[in-house]
Structures are given as structure tokens and as C-alpha cells.
Amino acid sequence: MESKEASQVITAPHSGGYSVFLEGPAGAGKTTAAVRRLEHLLHEGVPGDAILVLTPQRTLAEPYQRFLRSQDAPGGSEVTLATLGGLARRAIDLLWPLIAEDAGFRAAERPVFLTLETAQYHMDQVLAPFLEKRYFDSVAIRRNRLASQVIDNLNKAAVVGFPHQEIAARLSQAWTGDPGQPRVYEQVQECASAFRARCLENNLLDFSLQIETFVRHVLPTPEGQSFLFQRYHHLIADNVEEDVPVAHELVTRWLALAESATLVYDWDAGYRAFLGADPQSAYELRKSCRRVIWMERCLVASEELQDLGTRLAPRLRRSASLPAGRGRQALVYASFRFHPQMLDWVADQVSRLVTEEGTPPREVAIVAPYLSDALRFALALRLERYGISAVSHRPSRSLREEEGTRCLLTLTALAHPDWGIAPGPFDVTRMLVQAIDSLDVVRAQQLSRIVYRVRDGRPALTAFQEIAGEAQERITFLLGGRYDELLGWLEAYRQGGASSLDHFISRLFADVLSQAGFGFHRDLDAARVAANLVESFSKFRRAFPRDADQAQIGREYLRMVQQGVVAAQYIEDWQLDGDGVLLAPAYTFLMRNRAADYQFWLDAGSRGWWERPYQPLTHPYVLTRHWPEGKQWTDGDEYQVRQLTMDRLLLGLVRRCRKGIYLGISDLGEQGYEQRGPLLEVFQRMLRHAVQAGRGERDA
Amino acid sequence: MSLPASFAFSQASLQDYVDCPRRFQLRYVERLAWPTPVAEPMLEVEAHLARGLDFHRLVYQHALGLDPATIGESISDAKLAMWWEAYLSHPLELPERRFPEIGVSTSLGGHRLVAQFDLVAAAPGERLVIVDWKTNEGRRPRREWLAKRLQTRVYRYVLAQAGQRFNQGEPVDPSWVEMIYWFAAFPAQPERFGYDPAELEQDRGDLEALVGEIEAAVAQAGSGAAGLAQARGDATCRYCRYASYCEREAGAATADDLEGQADEGAPGAGFDLGLEQVAEVEF
Structure with a gap:
């Protein structure tokens, strides 16, 4: 049965501009109430196409999508689930002939919406001449991260709502360290402005330009207002604390025009601050709402866990102790010297929960500040030994980290020797292992040593038939025949003239790799990787004119992947519901907004729980609406922000856990270094207090 | 095995099952x-798909009230310009109220059935018209073939069943429903399909039976090769991306194949070069 507060949200009036601001901690049932509100609206006869559900990212709309696809949803027109970016893109696309000229583009040509990858590519092109002039010499980060941070500044300007020309000034005013840094910010400004000029000149719209065009050129037009405000009379905006100020402004306009609105705000969140999320600006929205409703009781976490969450709160930290009695059951911890020992313990405990206590694997989440390939693999392998499957969520995983991708890219380089990209012998060996079924590393190494040569920078392979008989026997004629089949296909392709890279991979996959005897045959994971690569390049290619040189584009793409610039985040990967144990970085888990019965927190000693990414060219807290002009960013500010961020992270995790948290501690981290991060200190302090409290009880 | 939690049936997924149950499963x-x-x-093929989407966008812009001349200035492709001209010079006689690019769903056999309409034109209490813009090239599909397509049956059924949005919140009389296929290459020869209560009942029964059959088949199926039955091969596999997965040596069809068979009732003919499915998902 729903609470009184939930009922008030669900049955609130749906006419006359009635708006509700619903706030509370995670796990209080706010989204559930908002989904029921949507159901209520539909049952009351509100047309689905008059309702907009706005979320900061698509994954957060899943509860609404699930409802709309259920039997409980009444029939009728479909509800729109959208993000600010999605709305902006859609509106620009449709109203392009009206707004293009005013926005500085050519209306006669279609807009090209850049993905993160293609924006990175164009930024990389912009950076090249500047780097030759020794720009950013004092900054020790990789080129792809240079590009992403300059892009990040443009995005911040757009979503916060200040002119992009002010980036350097804002960053410089807040800077207190090395006197040379403001010069670096000037260089950032120059590159950002050059990128913007390139975009305008070529009808390219990166995310920042999409938002700016939407705000400055679409929204002021009657057609734009009609498309949005006269179409959607009912607004449900969830997780507004994770959205950006420009989205909040849009919501404010909607509040004045809509028949009804329900805004949902999570306390102690704002996990997307590094993307411009602004909980403070979101909280301002409550002033524009007719009614504020609080749902303060967390219904997900057990009382013991809520107690733990309270003890982790900063004001209590100095005197915090571990929960007593039953509360102890909510927290299990174990300390080890070495990292693999901790992983063994985690797998043991998960196995016990699953096999002895009957916990469904999907009710277990293993989170860490970072989830490297090695950690993911090590955990999955250990769980597999217990017969427990795992699903992994790591959206920032780069395509090139996939073995299947490496194989396909090596084959791409070999199929296009004119590109002058020569894979290393080890890459060729790995490619052969992946591409040819049953070919082991030893034989593959032997084969690659014999057949692979680089002449004048051009890679070349020779046929199996042409190698010595003794070597042929060792490799076996069966495997050699498959190699020759692959080679024959590559040669035929070369003679037929190059095609675009996605088409090349599709044909190679269809004609050879997916056939019996080859490595992708019925290998669904490898097929998924190939499909992602095809999709990634296909999008990349569309950022160029249709008559552009395909070879040039392909070569550029290959270079981008090799540099790790390409890191497509595919929605399919996020939607993997699977029944397995979830392995995810802590923030990724939070942004799924799903609870689990048990959570395992790994690497409690890692500073990753506390530190923010190194971003010497931008600043997520200075580039906000709240940073006072002229105020400098001090060590004290940095410390406070880190503490606050960790507090929010821990509370967010606790509130999304139903039964218990397992804390894995290892003295040495994954890389073999000592780990003594602030999260560990918090728990150690709690342990000490618990011991002292125990002594006190005995003495008494 | 079971259908994904958020799965909704559509004319495309039902047609996939009818053409090849294994394709549906995969x-x-x-x-x-x-x-x-x-x-x-x-x-x-890609250029054709893109042009089809571009055409849908132009029509949508027109429905939103953009000036046709302004829209025309944004066209740089000759064939698209020809389609646009054909659209303007062969206007359909339609009711005033227009709902472009709108999705409608209803429940069916314990699942949801979704239709993504290019356009619904409504005169409440009199006439509700579904318009589907077809950008196939080659020959014009025959009426008999279109009548059998699940798109024709699903779209009319969904509008009659859940189209109260277009009828001032009131239930829809099936006899008010009409579906028009408009062909960019044959603008003067649209194909029209009316509807009536008997057809509605027939479609309800058939679609519920089909959904029930799919549900039962999926529940009993194993994964991959142990899954649902495969089509008999030849033409169906020729238009299917899973042909190599199923070890059917079909090879990809050519654009000419697709066009040539467009009115022959071949399994691939409904493929419309994928535009139906692209449009259903993205546009």
C-alpha cells in the first residue's frame, strides 16, 4: 500500500498548471510514485503524446519504459521519454530550415550531429597545428584527453549557460597555483574557439552547439515553442538533481505553461557534477512548484544499513562507531595483504549468498572506484568457478580493449597496406588466434613469424602454401588452409578496390570470420564487438561529406582507435539486465538507479573513492553558476568537495542496498601499491571506536 | 527462454516471426x-535508406507548419527533390487534424502491440486516416500483397482499438478507419484500405493467436541452433542478416533483387530496404 505522500503525488490535479516538487532520499519510492503518477494521468484520459518524461540520461527512464511496456499501461498514444540532448537534437533536426542561417550554418545542407567520438576527431584535427606550435607543452596528459577536456569546457559553457568565450577567464580567475597555468587556459580558449569555428563552417553540431542552438535559436521561435510546449502539456522530470542548469531553465518555462508537472529530486546526489549536473539549481525549481512533498523514509535499505549510512555522514564521522548488535550484520568486512586474496574472499562470499542463502545473482552488485579489464576478468573468472555468471557495466571501456576489435583492426591494416599502418608481430599473432578457430598461440606465433613481413612500412602476408613443408606440418594443413582462405579473401578485397571500413568489416565478418572454422563463428560476444565497431565507424563516417575519400576516413579512424580516442558507449550494454552478478564502477552503479540486496565494495583503501579525475584543462566546480566571480579555488575547497563527493557516493550506495554491505580491504592494491585512502580511514576509525566501546562495556 | 521484459510487439517483429521464427528469436x-x-x-542501399528518412522528415516538417518553399530550399538530392515535388503536387484529401509521426499502443494477449504511424489525420466521429509514406523504388506493390502484410492489419487494428486520442477521447468505430499507402514513385496511385468491425474481430483473433503462438514457441525454445524453426531458406534467407549465423549460404541480396520482387510477394519484398523498421524505431 502506498504512503499518504505517494498518494498525494499520484492523484495531484492534472490541470490548471498544478506542479509538485517531490523530494527525499534515494530508495524512498519517489520514482515509483512518479511512475504511478504517469499511470494515473493515462487512466484519467490524458493523451500519452501530451506527456513528456524528462530524465538526465536514458538509463534513468527505464522504470517508465518498463511500465509503458507492461499490461498496466492503458492503450493510446505513446508517451515521450527524452533527455535534454535528445529533445534539442530532434528539434534542431526538424526545424533546421528555419533556424540554420540565424545560427550561423548553411540551411541548404543537412546538419551533422557529432557523437563524442566524432567530436573528439574534429577536436583532434583542430589541436594538431596548435600542438605543433608547442601548445600545452607543460601539461602531461595524453592527446585524446587534451581533446576531451577542451570539449568538456565547451559543453560546460553550453549547459551552464555562459558564452564559450569566457572559459579561460573563468578558469584563470579561480586558479591559485603555477603562474604559467593561465597561459594554458588561454590556449584552451584558442582551441575551443577554433573548434567552434570549424563546426559552424562545416554544419557540424557537437553537444555544446546542439544545446546552444536549441536554447538560442529553436526555443525563441513560435515553431520551436509549438513543438515543445504546445505539444507536451504534462511534464514528469525525474532525477532533476542530475540534470544541468539549462535543463532546469527549460523545466521552469514548462512549469509556467504545462497543465501539470511532477519534479523528482534526490537528496544527497548530483553524481553527474562532472558533466555539469547542478543539484543546487535543481533545488531552486521547488520555488516554482505549487506544492512540495517530502518522502523522507528510505524503503530500500534495512534499518541497520540506514544506521550505517548515518554513521558514515561527515558530522558524525569523528565519533562514529560500527553499528552494534544486529546492526553489525549489515556490514561484513575482511582485510587481506594481497589483492587476489580479497578477490577470492569476495567470490567465496558471493557464492555463499547465492548457493546457501538463495540470493539471486542479480541481487548482488560488486562495485569499485575503477573497474579495470584485469579486475573485471579476475572477478568474472572466480565467480565462474562457482558457476555464477557476471554482467559487467563499464561504459567508458574503449573499443580497442576488446580482443575482437583488435583482431578486426589488425585485419583492416593488413587489407589496406597503402595506409602504411603496420601492426606489430604480436598483434598479427593475436589476430590469427582470434580469427582462426582452434589455432593456439604457439602455432599462431610460428605462423606469423613466417608469413608476416613489413616492407617499406607496408604490411604483407604470404600464403601458407608457400612456406616450408616442415612448418606446414607443425601448424597443420587444416589450420593453414583456413589461414589461406582468410588471406585469399583479403587479396580479393584489395583487388576489388577499397570500400568504407564498416562495409569492409561487415563483408569480412559475413564471408569469412562468422563461417565454420573461424573464430567469430557463433561467438556472440565477438559478433557484438564487431557490430559495435561497424556502428562506431558508420557514425564516424557520417561526420564527413558523402563524397569524402573513404580510405582517408578509414585511416583516420584506425588512428583514433589506436590512440584510444574511440570509446563508444552503447545503450545495449547498459540494458543488459541479465541474471548475473553486476560488476560496475561505483558511479555507474548509482546511475543505473537500481538497488541490490547485497553490495561488495572493493578496494576500500583506494584513493579512487575520494579523488576526482585529473583535469588540468577544465574544472567542474569553477565552471558552474555558483562559483563567485573572482573567487579562487583553494586546497580547502578541493578537500571539502572531495569529502562531500565521497559522502554522497557512500550514502547513495547504502541507500541502494537492501540487506548488507561487504567491504573488501587489501593492503596492496591491484597494481601492488599500499592503499590507505580516506574511505579506509573512515572505517578504521569506526573500528577503533567499536573496540573502545567494547572495552568500555567490559570495564563497566 | 522468454521475451525481454520491455518487449513490445510491432508489425515488423510480427512479420519477422511469420517470415522466419528463428529470425524473430535472434x-x-x-x-x-x-x-x-x-x-x-x-x-x-544506405543512400536509399537515408533518402527515405529524409523524405519522412520533410513531410513531418510540412505537417509542423513549415513553409514548403523553405523546406524545398533545404533539399540537395535530386531524387528527394522529385519525391518532394510529387508529394506537393499530389496532395491526399485528408481530414484537417494532423498527427505526424505518432506512436500508439494497445494490449494484446498479455503483451503490448505498438504501431508507429507516419501520419494520422482525424475528423472525430467521422474518419480516421493512417497515411504511410512508401519510398520503395522499382515496381509498385500489388494491393493483394499489401493487404496480407501485417503492417496493414496491425496499423488498422491498433488505431481502431486504441485511437481514442484522435477521436476526442471516445472509442473508435472501426468503420471510420482507413489506411493509405502513398508511394513516392507513384504519387497518383495511392492504395487505400478501409476497415470494419468484422475485420477488427478477425484481426484481433488472428493477432492474439499469433502472439500466443510466439509466446509458447519462445518459452519452449532453446538458444541458438536449438531455437525456433528456421524459414525454408532461399528467398527469406537472402534478405536476412542472420543467414551466415544459420549457416544458410544465401549471400546478400542486391538492391535490384529487392526492387524487382517488390510486387511479387516474395518474403524480402516487405523489407522496404529496412526503412519500415528504421522508421519504427528512430523517426
Whole structure:
């Protein structure tokens, strides 16, 4: 049965501009109430196409999508689930002939919406001449991260709502360290402005330009207002604390025009601050709402866990102790010297929960500040030994980290020797292992040593038939025949003239790799990787004119992947519901907004729980609406922000856990270094207090 | 095995099942990404798909009230310009109230059934018209073939069943429903299908039976090769990206194949070079 507060949200009036601001901690049932509100609206006869559900990212709309696809949803027109970016893109696309000229583009040509990858590519092109002039010499980060941070500044300007020309000034005013840094910010400004000029000149719209065009050129037009405000009379905006100020402004306009609105705000969140999320600006929205409703009781976490969450709160930290009695059951911890020992313990405990206590694997989440390939693999392998499957969520995983991708890219380089990209012998060996079924590393190494040569920078392979008989026997004629089949296909392709890279991979996959005897045959994971690569390049290619040189584009793409610039985040990967144990970085888990019965927190000693990414060219807290002009960013500010961020992270995790948290501690981290991060200190302090409290009880 | 939690049936997924149950399983149940070419030459097919989407966008812009001349200035492709001109010079006689690019769903046999309409034109209490813009090239599809397509049956059924949005919140009389296929290459020869209560009942029964059959088949199926039955091969596989997965040596069809068979009732003819499915999902 729903609470009184939930009922008030669900049955609130749906006419006359009635708006509700619903706030509370995670796990209080706010989204559930908002989904029921949507159901209520539909049952009351509100047309689905008059309702907009706005979320900061698509994954957060899943509860609404699930409802709309259920039997409980009444029939009728479909509800729109959208993000600010999605709305902006859609509106620009449709109203392009009206707004293009005013926005500085050519209306006669279609807009090209850049993905993160293609924006990175164009930024990389912009950076090249500047780097030759020794720009950013004092900054020790990789080129792809240079590009992403300059892009990040443009995005911040757009979503916060200040002119992009002010980036350097804002960053410089807040800077207190090395006197040379403001010069670096000037260089950032120059590159950002050059990128913007390139975009305008070529009808390219990166995310920042999409938002700016939407705000400055679409929204002021009657057609734009009609498309949005006269179409959607009912607004449900969830997780507004994770959205950006420009989205909040849009919501404010909607509040004045809509028949009804329900805004949902999570306390102690704002996990997307590094993307411009602004909980403070979101909280301002409550002033524009007719009614504020609080749902303060967390219904997900057990009382013991809520107690733990309270003890982790900063004001209590100095005197915090571990929960007593039953509360102890909510927290299990174990300390080890070495990292693999901790992983063994985690797998043991998960196995016990699953096999002895009957916990469904999907009710277990293993989170860490970072989830490297090695950690993911090590955990999955250990769980597999217990017969427990795992699903992994790591959206920032780069395509090139996939073995299947490496194989396909090596084959791409070999199929296009004119590109002058020569894979290393080890890459060729790995490619052969992946591409040819049953070919082991030893034989593959032997084969690659014999057949692979680089002449004048051009890679070349020779046929199996042409190698010595003794070597042929060792490799076996069966495997050699498959190699020759692959080679024959590559040669035929070369003679037929190059095609675009996605088409090349599709044909190679269809004609050879997916056939019996080859490595992708019925290998669904490898097929998924190939499909992602095809999709990634296909999008990349569309950022160029249709008559552009395909070879040039392909070569550029290959270079981008090799540099790790390409890191497509595919929605399919996020939607993997699977029944397995979830392995995810802590923030990724939070942004799924799903609870689990048990959570395992790994690497409690890692500073990753506390530190923010190194971003010497931008600043997520200075580039906000709240940073006072002229105020400098001090060590004290940095410390406070880190503490606050960790507090929010821990509370967010606790509130999304139903039964218990397992804390894995290892003295040495994954890389073999000592780990003594602030999260560990918090728990150690709690342990000490618990011991002292125990002594006190005995003495008494 | 079961259908994914958020799965909704559509005319495309039902047609997939009818054409080849295994294809349905791979695409919607296992959500198998299998990146093989569906038709050759790929660039030509891709350009055709893009042009089809562009045309849908132009019509949408028109429905939103943009000036046709302004829209026309944004067209740089000759064939698209020809389609646009055909659209303007062969206006359909339609009711005033227009709902472009709108999705409607209803429940069916314990699941949801979704239709993504290019346009619904409504005169409440009198006439509700579904318009589907077809940008196939080659010959015009025959009426008999269109009548059998699940798109024709599903779209009319969904509008009659859940189209109260277009009838001032009141239930829809099936006899008010009409579906028009408008062909960019044959603008003067639209194909019209009326509807009536008997057809509605027939469609309800058939569609519920089909959904029930799919549900039962999926529940009993194993994964991959142990899954649902495969089509008999030849033409169906020729238009299917999973042909190599199923070890059917079909090879990709050519754009000419697709066009040539467009009115022959071949399994691939409904493919419309994929535009139906692209449009249903994205546009």
C-alpha cells in the first residue's frame, strides 16, 4: 500500500498548471510514485503524446519504459521519454530550415550531429597545428584527453549557460597555483574557439552547439515553442538533481505553461557534477512548484544499513562507531595483504549468498572506484568457478580493449597496406588466434613469424602454401588452409578496390570470420564487438561529406582507435539486465538507479573513492553558476568537495542496498601499491571506536 | 527462454516471426548483433535508406507548419527533390487534424502491440486516416500483397482499438478507419484500405493467436541452433542478416533483387530496404 505522500503525488490535479516538487532520499519510492503518477494521468484520459518524461540520461527512464511496456499501461498514444540532448537534437533536426542561417550554418545542407567520438576527431584535427606550435607543452596528459577536456569546457559553457568565450577567464580567475597555468587556459580558449569555428563552417553540431542552438535559436521561435510546449502539456522530470542548469531553465518555462508537472529530486546526489549536473539549481525549481512533498523514509535499505549510512555522514564521522548488535550484520568486512586474496574472499562470499542463502545473482552488485579489464576478468573468472555468471557495466571501456576489435583492426591494416599502418608481430599473432578457430598461440606465433613481413612500412602476408613443408606440418594443413582462405579473401578485397571500413568489416565478418572454422563463428560476444565497431565507424563516417575519400576516413579512424580516442558507449550494454552478478564502477552503479540486496565494495583503501579525475584543462566546480566571480579555488575547497563527493557516493550506495554491505580491504592494491585512502580511514576509525566501546562495556 | 521484459510487439517483429521464427528469436529475444550486409551494394542501399528518412522528415516538417518553399530550399538530392515535388503536387484529401509521426499502443494477449504511424489525420466521429509514406523504388506493390502484410492489419487494428486520442477521447468505430499507402514513385496511385468491425474481430483473433503462438514457441525454445524453426531458406534467407549465423549460404541480396520482387510477394519484398523498421524505431 502506498504512503499518504505517494498518494498525494499520484492523484495531484492534472490541470490548471498544478506542479509538485517531490523530494527525499534515494530508495524512498519517489520514482515509483512518479511512475504511478504517469499511470494515473493515462487512466484519467490524458493523451500519452501530451506527456513528456524528462530524465538526465536514458538509463534513468527505464522504470517508465518498463511500465509503458507492461499490461498496466492503458492503450493510446505513446508517451515521450527524452533527455535534454535528445529533445534539442530532434528539434534542431526538424526545424533546421528555419533556424540554420540565424545560427550561423548553411540551411541548404543537412546538419551533422557529432557523437563524442566524432567530436573528439574534429577536436583532434583542430589541436594538431596548435600542438605543433608547442601548445600545452607543460601539461602531461595524453592527446585524446587534451581533446576531451577542451570539449568538456565547451559543453560546460553550453549547459551552464555562459558564452564559450569566457572559459579561460573563468578558469584563470579561480586558479591559485603555477603562474604559467593561465597561459594554458588561454590556449584552451584558442582551441575551443577554433573548434567552434570549424563546426559552424562545416554544419557540424557537437553537444555544446546542439544545446546552444536549441536554447538560442529553436526555443525563441513560435515553431520551436509549438513543438515543445504546445505539444507536451504534462511534464514528469525525474532525477532533476542530475540534470544541468539549462535543463532546469527549460523545466521552469514548462512549469509556467504545462497543465501539470511532477519534479523528482534526490537528496544527497548530483553524481553527474562532472558533466555539469547542478543539484543546487535543481533545488531552486521547488520555488516554482505549487506544492512540495517530502518522502523522507528510505524503503530500500534495512534499518541497520540506514544506521550505517548515518554513521558514515561527515558530522558524525569523528565519533562514529560500527553499528552494534544486529546492526553489525549489515556490514561484513575482511582485510587481506594481497589483492587476489580479497578477490577470492569476495567470490567465496558471493557464492555463499547465492548457493546457501538463495540470493539471486542479480541481487548482488560488486562495485569499485575503477573497474579495470584485469579486475573485471579476475572477478568474472572466480565467480565462474562457482558457476555464477557476471554482467559487467563499464561504459567508458574503449573499443580497442576488446580482443575482437583488435583482431578486426589488425585485419583492416593488413587489407589496406597503402595506409602504411603496420601492426606489430604480436598483434598479427593475436589476430590469427582470434580469427582462426582452434589455432593456439604457439602455432599462431610460428605462423606469423613466417608469413608476416613489413616492407617499406607496408604490411604483407604470404600464403601458407608457400612456406616450408616442415612448418606446414607443425601448424597443420587444416589450420593453414583456413589461414589461406582468410588471406585469399583479403587479396580479393584489395583487388576489388577499397570500400568504407564498416562495409569492409561487415563483408569480412559475413564471408569469412562468422563461417565454420573461424573464430567469430557463433561467438556472440565477438559478433557484438564487431557490430559495435561497424556502428562506431558508420557514425564516424557520417561526420564527413558523402563524397569524402573513404580510405582517408578509414585511416583516420584506425588512428583514433589506436590512440584510444574511440570509446563508444552503447545503450545495449547498459540494458543488459541479465541474471548475473553486476560488476560496475561505483558511479555507474548509482546511475543505473537500481538497488541490490547485497553490495561488495572493493578496494576500500583506494584513493579512487575520494579523488576526482585529473583535469588540468577544465574544472567542474569553477565552471558552474555558483562559483563567485573572482573567487579562487583553494586546497580547502578541493578537500571539502572531495569529502562531500565521497559522502554522497557512500550514502547513495547504502541507500541502494537492501540487506548488507561487504567491504573488501587489501593492503596492496591491484597494481601492488599500499592503499590507505580516506574511505579506509573512515572505517578504521569506526573500528577503533567499536573496540573502545567494547572495552568500555567490559570495564563497566 | 522468454521475451525481454520491455518487449513490445510491432508489425515488423510480427512479420519477422511469420517470415522466419528463428529470425524473430535472434533479433528480438536474443538481441543478437550480427553485422553482415543485408543487401548489396551497401552504399547504394544506405543512400536509399537515408533518402527515405529524409523524405519522412520533410513531410513531418510540412505537417509542423513549415513553409514548403523553405523546406524545398533545404533539399540537395535530386531524387528527394522529385519525391518532394510529387508529394506537393499530389496532395491526399485528408481530414484537417494532423498527427505526424505518432506512436500508439494497445494490449494484446498479455503483451503490448505498438504501431508507429507516419501520419494520422482525424475528423472525430467521422474518419480516421493512417497515411504511410512508401519510398520503395522499382515496381509498385500489388494491393493483394499489401493487404496480407501485417503492417496493414496491425496499423488498422491498433488505431481502431486504441485511437481514442484522435477521436476526442471516445472509442473508435472501426468503420471510420482507413489506411493509405502513398508511394513516392507513384504519387497518383495511392492504395487505400478501409476497415470494419468484422475485420477488427478477425484481426484481433488472428493477432492474439499469433502472439500466443510466439509466446509458447519462445518459452519452449532453446538458444541458438536449438531455437525456433528456421524459414525454408532461399528467398527469406537472402534478405536476412542472420543467414551466415544459420549457416544458410544465401549471400546478400542486391538492391535490384529487392526492387524487382517488390510486387511479387516474395518474403524480402516487405523489407522496404529496412526503412519500415528504421522508421519504427528512430523517426
